[in-house]
Amino acid sequence: MELIRNFPCLSILLSMFSAILSSALKGRGARRLNTFVVTAVGALSACTLYFTHVTGQSYVYVMGHFPAPFGNEIRFGSLEAGMALFFCVIMLLSLNGGRKKLAMDIDPSKENLYYIMVDLLLSSLLALVYTNDLFTAYVFVEINTIAACGLIMIMESGRAIEAAMRYMIMSLLGSGLFLIGLCMLYDMTGHLLMSNIGSSVRMIAENGTYVIPLLVTIALMVVGLAIKSALFPFHAWLPDAYGYSTVSSAAMLSSLVSKGYIFLLIKIIYRVIGFDIFVNSRIINVLFVFGLAGMIMGSTSAIRENDIRRMISYSSVAQIGYIYMGFGLGTSAGMVASVFHILAHAATKSLLFISGVGLTDVSGDHKEFIELTGSAYRNVCAGLAFTVGSLSMVGIPLFSGFISKLLFSQAAVQSQLKMLPALIVLAVSTVLNAIYFMKTVIRIYTPVTSKYESTSMKKNVLYAATLFCFVALNVGLGMCSQPITDWITQGLSVFA
Amino acid sequence: MGEHLLVNYAEVVAVALFGIGFTNLLLQKNMIKKIIGLNIMDTAVYLFLAEKGYIEGHMAPIVVNGDLNPDTYINPVPSGLVLTGIVVSVSVTALLLSLTIRLYRRYHTLDLDEITMRLKKEGL
Numbered sequence: 001m002e003l004i005r006n007f008p009c010l011s012i013l014l015s016m017f018s019a020i021l022s023s024a025l026k027g028r029g030a031r032r033l034n035t036f037v038v039t040a041v042g043a044l045s046a047c048t049l050y051f052t053h054v055t056g057q058s059y060v061y062v063m064g065h066f067p068a069p070f071g072n073e074i075r076f077g078s079l080e081a082g083m084a085l086f087f088c089v090i091m092l093l094s095l096n097g098g099r100k101k102l103a104m105d106i107d108p109s110k111e112n113l114y115y116i117m118v119d120l121l122l123s124s125l126l127a128l129v130y131t132n133d134l135f136t137a138y139v140f141v142e143i144n145t146i147a148a149c150g151l152i153m154i155m156e157s158g159r160a161i162e163a164a165m166r167y168m169i170m171s172l173l174g175s176g177l178f179l180i181g182l183c184m185l186y187d188m189t190g191h192l193l194m195s196n197i198g199s200s201v202r203m204i205a206e207n208g209t210y211v212i213p214l215l216v217t218i219a220l221m222v223v224g225l226a227i228k229s230a231l232f233p234f235h236a237w238l239p240d241a242y243g244y245s246t247v248s249s250a251a252m253l254s255s256l257v258s259k260g261y262i263f264l265l266i267k268i269i270y271r272v273i274g275f276d277i278f279v280n281s282r283i284i285n286v287l288f289v290f291g292l293a294g295m296i297m298g299s300t301s302a303i304r305e306n307d308i309r310r311m312i313s314y315s316s317v318a319q320i321g322y323i324y325m326g327f328g329l330g331t332s333a334g335m336v337a338s339v340f341h342i343l344a345h346a347a348t349k350s351l352l353f354i355s356g357v358g359l360t361d362v363s364g365d366h367k368e369f370i371e372l373t374g375s376a377y378r379n380v381c382a383g384l385a386f387t388v389g390s391l392s393m394v395g396i397p398l399f400s401g402f403i404s405k406l407l408f409s410q411a412a413v414q415s416q417l418k419m420l421p422a423l424i425v426l427a428v429s430t431v432l433n434a435i436y437f438m439k440t441v442i443r444i445y446t447p448v449t450s451k452y453e454s455t456s457m458k459k460n461v462l463y464a465a466t467l468f469c470f471v472a473l474n475v476g477l478g479m480c481s482q483p484i485t486d487w488i489t490q491g492l493s494v495f496a
Numbered sequence: 497m498g499e500h501l502l503v504n505y506a507e508v509v510a511v512a513l514f515g516i517g518f519t520n521l522l523l524q525k526n527m528i529k530k531i532i533g534l535n536i537m538d539t540a541v542y543l544f545l546a547e548k549g550y551i552e553g554h555m556a557p558i559v560v561n562g563d564l565n566p567d568t569y570i571n572p573v574p575s576g577l578v579l580t581g582i583v584v585s586v587s588v589t590a591l592l593l594s595l596t597i598r599l600y601r602r603y604h605t606l607d608l609d610e611i612t613m614r615l616k617k618e619g620l
Contacts, residue, residue: 135577135580138584139580139584142584142587142588145588146587146588146591149591149595153595153598158599158602158603158611158615158618159615161595161598161599161602162599162608162611162612162615164595165527165592165595165596165599165608166608168588168591168592168595169521169522169530169592172521172534172588172592173518173521173522176514176517176518176521176534176537176538176541177518179538179541179581180511180514180540180541180544183541183544183545183548183577186548186573186574186577187544187548192573
């Protein structure tokens, strides 16, 4: 079992070195290497998950030869390992689903560059999930941003480059705030390892010194990560970045990149600031309000949108709002609901992006709704998958979205003051979700004599298989929610 | 309240510079000015770190004559952080500049809002 302790570090290094190796390979070689690495990292994470789940503890892995306050550490429990496994699964499925589109969208001579970015993205996500050092987390946040920017701009259309520029600017604002927050925290505590900062912060809070600096620091770090993960008032870059990049990129950006930052934020809340101090600070009320605003505003913007990709992107803004609303509730039930929603949203949003591209492909590459009429008959498989994704986002039982809404409302009931607004906004947001998703589903199932050719499942088996896996993942999350919430609760309990 | 501002003047300068850089990165229309803002913002953080790591009267953290007493030297960790931060900000700046060149070649302007307007008009 000693061997398994090396797996998290090994998986980070594996994905990073594969990025270096890919630069020397041709497109196809880089693609195969990437598939192999994502699968291998998934397998390693699965082993780690099994190991940590059986023992029920979290482990510290010392990087290099310097022990705790000076050296760098990796720390992993079952939640981290499970999240890494989940990220690998989503990444593999998103890449497979968008493979055909990717070949059309990018220059074949640049294919290996795309996979370099994907490998880098994977390694930075893994590092964000596993690291126990705040400054290492900052460095990997930046690597994540650069890799994500590469994924957006690989299309080389004017729109994509402009979207990448706007994405970079907003992200850098976020990481600047995060950096100065982290420097202030280092200044107050004298540590960089998350667990050590955590104990110092608890001491500071008990002594009552540095009250305002601590509050400012928490605010800076939380706002920085909120900008990067596109919480409502900072979401302006999101629809362009998701809407004009190639479909695999959009799926990975919405379900992995923003979720990586949110996972880091959860880690900071539990391990660095301490859950009680975070709850007692007034920041959570701000998060709660902006989360609620995002749930409404994201959905309203999505209703107004006439482009299917941008509509799905705006729906992401609403879903990120749900996650921050869960943080804002300030109970551990709210946190469990948020973590579950990270999984549910990642599984559903990538399904929607991938199935959406199937629908636009049989509509002459048009993304406008008028052209999409009846497209579900032209590509049956994508139509069904899109319907499943929509039902899940609306929150129909049997699918993952229902469970997260259920968990959110259960968590909301526990907190007295925030119960009413949370429940009302949940209800309103569900109705709004239903309006734009059902509108789309009805539109794609409206029979029409079309000028576009239809396609069948046999023509693209890989795509159909990917959609099937996504649907299975979604239904799995919806049906077996109890073991998953147990796992999240157990993982969060050994998190601090 | 006021007297702390005078004692910790370097931190005050650093935070003010951070604010200037942040606003520039956020509000300027010109992309080059945005990038300058980014660099001011990052450099302000390094100033903050360097000031925090410096201890009056202590030496640079290089061991001479086998003197291992920690009271002789300044804190070396912030310097390490500054170095890492510089590497990060250089690479990000390079990426932003390359994006700027791409956009300039295509649209012959550095004004990001104008590029957005033109893209919307083209309807691409």
